[in-house]
Amino acid sequence: MSSWPLLxxxxxxxxxxxxxxxxxxxxxxxxxRNARWIAxxxxxxxxxxxxxxxxxxxxxxxNFQFVEQGVWLPGLxxxxxxxxxxxxxxxxxxxxxxxxxxxxxxxxAITRRVKEYMIAFLVLETFMVGIFCAxxxxxxxxxxxxxxIPMFLIIGVWGHGRRVYAAFKFFLYTLLGSVVMLLAILxxxxxxxxxxxxxxxxxxxxxxxxxxxxxxxxxxxxxxxPMWPVHTWLPDAHVEAPTAGSVILAGILLKLGGYGFxxxxxxMLPDASALFAPLxxxxxxxxxxxxxxxxxxxxxxxxxxxxxSVAHMGFVTIGIFTGTPEGMQGAMIQMLSHxxxxxxxxxxxxxxxxxxxxxxxxxxxxxxxxMPKYAFVFMLFTLxxxxxxxxSGFVGEFLSxxxxxxxxxxxxFLGTTGTILSACYMLYLYRRxxxxxxxxxxxxxxxxLNRREVAIFAPMIAIVLWMGIYPSSFLHPxxxxxxxxxxxxxxxxxxxxxxxxxxx
Amino acid sequence: MPIAxxxxxxxxxxxxxLAVAAMALLILGVFQGEARAAKEVSWLSVVVLVVAIFxxxxxxxxxxxxxAGMFITDGYSIFAKILVLIGSAFSLILSIxxxxxxxxxxxxxxxxxxxxxxxxxxMISANxxxxxxxxxxxxxxxxxxxxxxxxxxxxxxxxGLKYFxxxxxxxxxxxxxxxxxxGFAGSTGFDTLAAHLGGxxxxxxxxxxxxxxxxxxxxxxxxxVPFHMWTPDVYEGxxxxxxxxFSVAPxxxxxxxxxxxxxxxxxxxxxxxxxxxxxxAVASMILGxxxxxxxxxxxxxxxxxxxxxMGYALIGLAAGNAIGVRGVLIxxxxxxxxxxxxxxxxxxxxxxxxxxxxxxxxxxxxxxxPAMALALGIFMFxxxxxxxxxxxxxxxxVFMAAIDSGLNVLAVIGVVTxxxxxxxxxxxxxxxxxxxxxxxxxxxxxxxVEVNAVLMVAxxxxxxxxxxxxxxxxxxxxxxxxxxxx
Numbered sequence: 001m002s003s004w005p006l007l008x009x010x011x012x013x014x015x016x017x018x019x020x021x022x023x024x025x026x027x028x029x030x031x032x033r034n035a036r037w038i039a040x041x042x043x044x045x046x047x048x049x050x051x052x053x054x055x056x057x058x059x060x061x062x063n064f065q066f067v068e069q070g071v072w073l074p075g076l077x078x079x080x081x082x083x084x085x086x087x088x089x090x091x092x093x094x095x096x097x098x099x100x101x102x103x104x105x106x107x108x109a110i111t112r113r114v115k116e117y118m119i120a121f122l123v124l125e126t127f128m129v130g131i132f133c134a135x136x137x138x139x140x141x142x143x144x145x146x147x148x149i150p151m152f153l154i155i156g157v158w159g160h161g162r163r164v165y166a167a168f169k170f171f172l173y174t175l176l177g178s179v180v181m182l183l184a185i186l187x188x189x190x191x192x193x194x195x196x197x198x199x200x201x202x203x204x205x206x207x208x209x210x211x212x213x214x215x216x217x218x219x220x221x222x223x224x225x226p227m228w229p230v231h232t233w234l235p236d237a238h239v240e241a242p243t244a245g246s247v248i249l250a251g252i253l254l255k256l257g258g259y260g261f262x263x264x265x266x267x268m269l270p271d272a273s274a275l276f277a278p279l280x281x282x283x284x285x286x287x288x289x290x291x292x293x294x295x296x297x298x299x300x301x302x303x304x305x306x307x308x309s310v311a312h313m314g315f316v317t318i319g320i321f322t323g324t325p326e327g328m329q330g331a332m333i334q335m336l337s338h339x340x341x342x343x344x345x346x347x348x349x350x351x352x353x354x355x356x357x358x359x360x361x362x363x364x365x366x367x368x369x370x371m372p373k374y375a376f377v378f379m380l381f382t383l384x385x386x387x388x389x390x391x392s393g394f395v396g397e398f399l400s401x402x403x404x405x406x407x408x409x410x411x412x413f414l415g416t417t418g419t420i421l422s423a424c425y426m427l428y429l430y431r432r433x434x435x436x437x438x439x440x441x442x443x444x445x446x447x448x449l450n451r452r453e454v455a456i457f458a459p460m461i462a463i464v465l466w467m468g469i470y471p472s473s474f475l476h477p478x479x480x481x482x483x484x485x486x487x488x489x490x491x492x493x494x495x496x497x498x499x500x501x502x503x504x
Numbered sequence: 505m506p507i508a509x510x511x512x513x514x515x516x517x518x519x520x521x522l523a524v525a526a527m528a529l530l531i532l533g534v535f536q537g538e539a540r541a542a543k544e545v546s547w548l549s550v551v552v553l554v555v556a557i558f559x560x561x562x563x564x565x566x567x568x569x570x571x572a573g574m575f576i577t578d579g580y581s582i583f584a585k586i587l588v589l590i591g592s593a594f595s596l597i598l599s600i601x602x603x604x605x606x607x608x609x610x611x612x613x614x615x616x617x618x619x620x621x622x623x624x625x626x627m628i629s630a631n632x633x634x635x636x637x638x639x640x641x642x643x644x645x646x647x648x649x650x651x652x653x654x655x656x657x658x659x660x661x662x663x664g665l666k667y668f669x670x671x672x673x674x675x676x677x678x679x680x681x682x683x684x685x686x687g688f689a690g691s692t693g694f695d696t697l698a699a700h701l702g703g704x705x706x707x708x709x710x711x712x713x714x715x716x717x718x719x720x721x722x723x724x725x726x727x728x729v730p731f732h733m734w735t736p737d738v739y740e741g742x743x744x745x746x747x748x749x750f751s752v753a754p755x756x757x758x759x760x761x762x763x764x765x766x767x768x769x770x771x772x773x774x775x776x777x778x779x780x781x782x783x784x785a786v787a788s789m790i791l792g793x794x795x796x797x798x799x800x801x802x803x804x805x806x807x808x809x810x811x812x813x814m815g816y817a818l819i820g821l822a823a824g825n826a827i828g829v830r831g832v833l834i835x836x837x838x839x840x841x842x843x844x845x846x847x848x849x850x851x852x853x854x855x856x857x858x859x860x861x862x863x864x865x866x867x868x869x870x871x872x873x874p875a876m877a878l879a880l881g882i883f884m885f886x887x888x889x890x891x892x893x894x895x896x897x898x899x900x901x902v903f904m905a906a907i908d909s910g911l912n913v914l915a916v917i918g919v920v921t922x923x924x925x926x927x928x929x930x931x932x933x934x935x936x937x938x939x940x941x942x943x944x945x946x947x948x949x950x951x952x953v954e955v956n957a958v959l960m961v962a963x964x965x966x967x968x969x970x971x972x973x974x975x976x977x978x979x980x981x982x983x984x985x986x987x988x989x990x
Contacts, residue, residue: 072973073973073974073977076977116870138900141891142891142892142896142970143891145890145891145896146890146891146892148890149885149890152930152933153933153937156934156937156938157937157938163938164934164938167934167938168927168930168931168934171926171930172923172926172927172930175890175923175926176920176923179919179920179922179923180916180919182900182903182919183903183907183912183915183916183919186900186903186904186907186908186915187907189904189907190907190908
């Protein structure tokens, strides 16, 4: 391990870019150009640093690594504590990879207030990385809620038609969920005497308290995932957000819920997690089937992908709460895969939106004739989204369904219908946009992917195939952490009867 | 005939200094004549307040009771007094240019502010119900006048009159409560009351009624529901710097006094008065969250916002222990800077040489004045309690106290209302950032160096509080420890 505070560097380096953009002076065109380049270089450097994290990561250890500890509020046992394990590592990487992609994707699409736009994205990157690195609840919560501010502005300032409505809905919905979690954090603080996450993870909470804490965390994470029936903010936010905003929403923000479940709910509150697992299964199955059917009926491209996200995240929540190694690994891979695939799908939508400025599916058709490269890229991500073997989506869905099958065959059966339905709506979408004959002249005039767009998609294609063909490079580092969680749950289950007897 | 020994006046030095300075400045103003003196007296008053801050800061935190048990200084009073003095100084700085522009620049204004600040310091140091009342009245009488300071404006006069009538009513109720307490407990001194009530098993009904009346009076001063009626009208009617002053210094002083009375002499009756505090805290939070949604005038909006914020601060009082008092003090400290900063922006809302107060006038501010929009955005997110702004920490510490004391329902209501109130704070961000610039165009430039400075200081403190919260937190911790010896 290097002596550099690598995690803090990765987390806070984007703020240096923000500072540089803020001091930019000069005429409009020059500052705009410089802001873009500064944002790109900052995010690329951050990405390179995060690869160093991966390279230096000890894949055989379940402990938190690159740990940094500093005094923050000494009298209160609230400290600046950062560290990552096999679970958070990949979310950090996902955040740092998607940010430069977002910057490049917005290169020509955003022409208005570019400086502020780039600042918002860099601040967002700091918050996102911070969430996954934080090992203190208060630090975690600060990043977790802080995300709302830049995202609110991104949707509201650079969004489309009903952007104000969507921005408010997103903001208030997720805020309501997370403030309840704040109370749970405070309850944990008085139970353990500290807000340190590592301490809390090894603390045995009394079962009655576990139930309340679990529900409070659930309120926050279920909105973020989002689980049915609190998913309604997502389609609105996606449709109105600019392309890069949708990418971050689908790629990272939806993962916060899953990350919260796997990091906090499951290991810290094992009894309550077992108690509420049927609830999670039910909601997830409803989400998978219901939102898949809703997706089938959409006339708007972004809405369709948004609903498909809800369905795909249903696999994640099922996988996590099976408490089996397969289920949890599947959930992790599914989250990473969805982070790349749905982000790529939104970028695909963005490509045609930039050219035609409409999201209506019926306006398109026959693009294969004049945009063959685009048709290929879109097809690849469509298939990945359906979970075709060889792509990342297959690994995630397959593993989480194995986990579900071990626990409850009905959940597995109903969940699997989701993969069939996803094939229906994705292929239906693909057919309507890509195949058929070109009916409008403006469609005929559309140009195929330019070099910038190819540069965006190439790394994403590589990751999707890598994850699908050789998932071990991702499964291996997270293995110890997941085993550790499962051992922890087993230990808690065995000691649980003793403690309840002792307390009588 | 033996001469009574002179009481130890050193403890009351800041108050004495303020009172003497106010009179001296009054004389100076009279001799110089109205036209020239106003600006000079204002700046001198700011200097006086700054000197007073250092005088208060120079006191050590040791408990000191003087003036026949009427007056107390301890770590608690130091913390609260510094907040009040900062609030008064900032409000005065904000008032100077405004008063000149509105042609209400008179040297009496800073003098009245100084006198009222003296009253506030006396309130904070009160160790006897009578000292409490004297401090409160000195403060209030000066406030009634400054509320109607723009005497040619019907709105301002109305505000002053309304404030006076309702304030007098509240004072009367409070006096009634004090007399009940005296009748049933036999003393007005805090120390005697505490000793007397500590030995009692169940308090007499008369005493409880007295305490309730006392609470009514205090609730009026901090404008907690259901004694908040005056707040929106007075906030709207009074000249804007006066509103800024009202929203910080008197509120902080009254809250500090409220806390001292409740956890001092009446601490043993915690379970009796907690229900009352609980109810007014809940009512204030709910009203503050709901009533502000439909406001179109930014000063009225801030009035309801302050009602809500007092509700949150009261959560700490309802906890009734050292953690709770620490929460209240941190809340007040952060509230001070959020409000001063917001009012600095409101004071800069001038178009064509005239004040505008509609929140729609802020539309598109991020295009016309990006720096000011950023500052107001920071204050609004902070008032809404979104991290990493300071307002989040304010709420964090009071909710921490509530959870610690088992007031879970109160905490849940608190977080839910904070989400509701986030709507109207964030709507201002929406106006500034999402909307096209308002029809009237940009606000007037040249808002003044001093207003800019206040704005900068407040926004930096609110934005970067999280980097180094230790001074405020440790200060509040020491201050609350002073109220809970042993």
